[in-house]
Amino acid sequence: MSKKVTIYDIAKRLHVTPATVSYALNNVSKVSEEMRKKILDTAREMGYSRDYTAVSLSTGKTYLMVLFLPFEDISKAFLENPFYGEFIGLFEQRIKRKGYDLLIQPEISEKDLLPWLRGRGVDAIAILGSYPKHYRKALKTFGKPVVLVDVFDEYAEEYNRVIISDSEGCYNATKYLIESGHKNIAFVAGDIHNSIVDQRRYDGYHKALEESNISINKDFLFISEVSFDGGVAIASQLLKKKDITAVVCAADTLAIGIVNGYRNAGKNVPDDLSVVGFDDIQSAKMIFPALTTIKQDIRAKAKAAANLLIEDLANHNIGNKVMELSPELIIRDSVKKI
Amino acid sequence: MSKKVTIYDIAKRLHVTPATVSYALNNVSKVSEEMRKKILDTAREMGYSRDYTAVSLSTGKTYLMVLFLPFEDISKAFLENPFYGEFIGLFEQRIKRKGYDLLIQPEISEKDLLPWLRGRGVDAIAILGSYPKHYRKALKTFGKPVVLVDVFDEYAEEYNRVIISDSEGCYNATKYLIESGHKNIAFVAGDIHNSIVDQRRYDGYHKALEESNISINKDFLFISEVSFDGGVAIASQLLKKKDITAVVCAADTLAIGIVNGYRNAGKNVPDDLSVVGFDDIQSAKMIFPALTTIKQDIRAKAKAAANLLIEDLANHNIGNKVMELSPELIIRDSVKKI
DNA sequence: CTGAAAGCGCTAACAT
DNA sequence: ATGTTAGCGCTTTCAG
Numbered sequence: 001m002s003k004k005v006t007i008y009d010i011a012k013r014l015h016v017t018p019a020t021v022s023y024a025l026n027n028v029s030k031v032s033e034e035m036r037k038k039i040l041d042t043a044r045e046m047g048y049s050r051d052y053t054a055v056s057l058s059t060g061k062t063y064l065m066v067l068f069l070p071f072e073d074i075s076k077a078f079l080e081n082p083f084y085g086e087f088i089g090l091f092e093q094r095i096k097r098k099g100y101d102l103l104i105q106p107e108i109s110e111k112d113l114l115p116w117l118r119g120r121g122v123d124a125i126a127i128l129g130s131y132p133k134h135y136r137k138a139l140k141t142f143g144k145p146v147v148l149v150d151v152f153d154e155y156a157e158e159y160n161r162v163i164i165s166d167s168e169g170c171y172n173a174t175k176y177l178i179e180s181g182h183k184n185i186a187f188v189a190g191d192i193h194n195s196i197v198d199q200r201r202y203d204g205y206h207k208a209l210e211e212s213n214i215s216i217n218k219d220f221l222f223i224s225e226v227s228f229d230g231g232v233a234i235a236s237q238l239l240k241k242k243d244i245t246a247v248v249c250a251a252d253t254l255a256i257g258i259v260n261g262y263r264n265a266g267k268n269v270p271d272d273l274s275v276v277g278f279d280d281i282q283s284a285k286m287i288f289p290a291l292t293t294i295k296q297d298i299r300a301k302a303k304a305a306a307n308l309l310i311e312d313l314a315n316h317n318i319g320n321k322v323m324e325l326s327p328e329l330i331i332r333d334s335v336k337k338i
Numbered sequence: 339m340s341k342k343v344t345i346y347d348i349a350k351r352l353h354v355t356p357a358t359v360s361y362a363l364n365n366v367s368k369v370s371e372e373m374r375k376k377i378l379d380t381a382r383e384m385g386y387s388r389d390y391t392a393v394s395l396s397t398g399k400t401y402l403m404v405l406f407l408p409f410e411d412i413s414k415a416f417l418e419n420p421f422y423g424e425f426i427g428l429f430e431q432r433i434k435r436k437g438y439d440l441l442i443q444p445e446i447s448e449k450d451l452l453p454w455l456r457g458r459g460v461d462a463i464a465i466l467g468s469y470p471k472h473y474r475k476a477l478k479t480f481g482k483p484v485v486l487v488d489v490f491d492e493y494a495e496e497y498n499r500v501i502i503s504d505s506e507g508c509y510n511a512t513k514y515l516i517e518s519g520h521k522n523i524a525f526v527a528g529d530i531h532n533s534i535v536d537q538r539r540y541d542g543y544h545k546a547l548e549e550s551n552i553s554i555n556k557d558f559l560f561i562s563e564v565s566f567d568g569g570v571a572i573a574s575q576l577l578k579k580k581d582i583t584a585v586v587c588a589a590d591t592l593a594i595g596i597v598n599g600y601r602n603a604g605k606n607v608p609d610d611l612s613v614v615g616f617d618d619i620q621s622a623k624m625i626f627p628a629l630t631t632i633k634q635d636i637r638a639k640a641k642a643a644a645n646l647l648i649e650d651l652a653n654h655n656i657g658n659k660v661m662e663l664s665p666e667l668i669i670r671d672s673v674k675k676i
Numbered sequence: 677c678t679g680a681a682a683g684c685g686c687t688a689a690c691a692t
Numbered sequence: 693a694t695g696t697t698a699g700c701g702c703t704t705t706c707a708g
Contacts, residue, residue: 022685052457054685082620086417088412
């Protein structure tokens with residue numbers, strides 16, 4: 001590791017003081033254009049690179065942001081939600097433009113959170129998917145900008161949030177099914193009562209039926225573990241209710257499980273059942289029939305999250321704005337007109 | 339942000355000097371057990387958290403590792419290889435145990451790489467998937483431990499590597515096909531000539547055929563863009579060669595495309611064609627028929643990569659060990675005994 | 677076993 | 693427009 005070159009080295013070479021070099025490097029309007037240029041040139045020439053660590057110690061800014069993923073085991077987060085990867089990439093890209101680097105963290109325990117935050121001195125915090133109760137206090141006392149993505153929590157309003165309009169998504173999906181001639185439409189989701197997301201999705205479904213004067217049949221609501229296997233289990237229940245012709249699922253994995261369950265039973269989607277999913281995971285277009293589903297605009301989501309943080313940082317402020325994004329219905333082959 | 343508590347505060351309270359506190363905190367055997375305990379207690383009590391920034395400036399260690407992903411746009415990396423997310427999670431988990439945090443970075447340009455490395459002062463570097471030519475010089479002069487994962491490059495030998503035995507994977511797949519009664523077995527991959535990975539996979543296929551005294555038919559080798567669409571395109575070529583009864587694919591996406599291509603043509607897997615993939619992506623078990631494929635042990639991969647780095651760090655050494663991991667054949671429903 | 681003091685690289689008053 | 697100087701929080705010789 002060749003000896004590190006510091007602003008002192010540059011200063012000495014140019015017979016000026018380190019302060020002047022620092023000013024030049026930071027574009028502080030205190031140094032002549034001529035001097036600045038000379039400094040910048042020799043800096044490059046000498047292979048100087050600014051030491052973030054020293055800057056941080058001096059200014060308190062680390063140019064580090066952290067992204068907390070749900071689960072203590074991050075890899076589970078990626079398996080559960082294939083979007084996380086895409087989100088990370090897009091988010092990183094945005095903050096890098098402003099000079100920030102991205103730290104990835106799993107969920108941290110109560111006793112470790114604040115020490116970690118302070119120890120690392122991150123400038124801003126993004127939280128994806130779940131906002132553990134115990135984070136609240138630590139975040140509050142840490143006092144830096146926060147953005148919560150896809151979280152609905154009683155205290156979420158204290159910070160910036162970006163969410164998608166779940167109800168709008170399911171509303172559109174259900175509407176599409178109705179327009180395709182379906183009346184007996186089931187809804188399957190995780191836990192309507194404990195998951196606010198599932199609740200919001202259910203609301204959209206409910207609203208669409210109501211608007212079309214289709215009575216809500218409580219027997220058409222199915223609760224299941226949100227997974228492929230959960231979906232195949234639901235399929236067998238669905239098969240018993242002959243009058244159901246379509247189903248809207250709160251997740252693609254569920255929908256794909258149902259498609260497989262039907263096939264295993266010698267039935268078929270969309271002839272025996274029309275299904276629409278939610279998420280547009282990668283598999284959605286790979287299965288047969290390709291899944292009609294609701295797609296989130298991850299790009300917009302990542303952009304919104306990054307901007308909220310960057311804005312707060314610029315204004316030395318801890319904001320609590322909300323950005324609600326609209327999802328889009330992707331029509332493929334799993335719905336049949338009847 | 340409540341005032342930060344430093345070792346000075348602790349020292350003052352206990353009427354000792356900051357140095358003593360530092361020793362106690364670092365388990366340097368220079369302070370009495372009694373004193374150490376008292377210090378640790380009051381540290382906890384006062385809500386002290388060690389400032390990494392200051393430690394770094396003083397010691398040169400940042401406790402930061404960086405993981406470079408292929409592509410300038412990270413999100414593409416995740417789409418192309420669904421394993422990356424899992425790898426990141428597992429890798430992070432491992433290094434965290436040793437106190438390291440993980441920085442995620444896309445591919446960086448030549449002129450920015452070294453400055454970034456130096457500026458951030460990362461302690462170690464992991465590179466996933468692709469090792470751009472221009473990284474070599476920067477890494478060399480930066481002089482910290484490096485591990486290359488899944489890279490085959492002419493200079494790769496300079497650093498630690500973890501790779502999977504591609505040839506073994508395809509050898510097993512081909513062998514399995516042969517044991518199932520197939521003789522006319524095709525191979526489809528990206529670019530046999532430019533991608534070393536594809537080359538290695540081809541070698542395994544080749545070796546299995548050879549061992550069973552099945553002559554290699556050059557017409558049975560298909561080159562395609564590695565994607566779902568590439569797969570469906572290959573399907574139509576495959577359909578023209580009536581004698582082919584099975585195919586081994588260098589990637590699941592390719593395999594899944596072929597399955598769909600066959601279905602679109604009114605044909606069917608595995609009755610008209612047996613197929614085995616490579617990767618075991620999430621969709622592999624969701625499609626119909628569920629895909630028989632070769633699965634990499636991501637957990638082992640991440641663990642190996644992390645350990646190589648941690649070991650080097652402990653020994654103040656820049657290693658160049660190789661870890662070659664064996665993949666596993668996952669038998670599902672896309673191969674038929676004939 | 678503990679204290680004093682220098683130093684890591686940079687910034688930011690304050691002075692000139 | 694440039695120089696001086698005092699930190700930022702911690703580690704680490706070197707003394708005692």
